[in-house]
Amino acid sequence: MRRWLPSPLLSCSLLLMWLMLNQSVEPGHWLLGGALGLVAPLLARPLQPHGHARLGRPLALFRLLWLSAIEIVRSCFNVSQIILLRRSADVNSQFIRVPLELRSPHGLALLSCLINSTPGTVWVEILPDTHELLLHVFDLHDEQWWVDTIKTRYEQPIMEVFETPQRKTEGDRR
Known part of the structure; x- marks a missing residue:
């Protein structure tokens, strides 16, 4: 699961931001926003050489x-x-x-x-x-x-x- 969806919260945030920026909830925007939410974290993974931050407090x-x-x-x-x-x-x-x-x-x-x-x-x-x-x-x-x-x-x-x-x-x- 983590291999294809490394950051679920980021993916959901990108989808919601896409929908808000386009001010539309049409199926095409859901599809494009979902694709953005899946692809962007995968492409950004090499930019995180130290992995995800762990928040202690x-x-x-x-x-x-x-x-x-x-x-x-x-x-x-x-x-x-x-x-x-x-x-x-x-x-x-x-x-x-x-x-x-x-x-x-x-x-x-x-x-x-x-x-x-x-x-x-x-x-x-x-x-x-x-x-x-x-x-x-x-x-x-x-x-x-x-x-x-x-x-x-x-x-x-x-x-x-x-x-x-x-x-x-x-x-x-x-």
């Missing part, structure tokens, strides 16, 4: 996304204010390094999306030798605040969601 994911949405809106106002009301000479644009413990490819992808969605910050790269995130901040005042914010507001919840906790061994329980 979905509620932590919703809390993370909610707090991220608030941060994005707040940053929109802050960056707009900086652009409209400050002189460009007063803006302190800098690169900073944030050490990361997160190793999950899916978690790193989510962290990248959240950082790049927040106005005023850009994910530049992960430095491979030190596993540090190189981050560009539009108006930097306190580098340690940014490091703490990335690690506590973003990295920790993402690790809760995507990385499985280590099981305790018999020696750890004593």
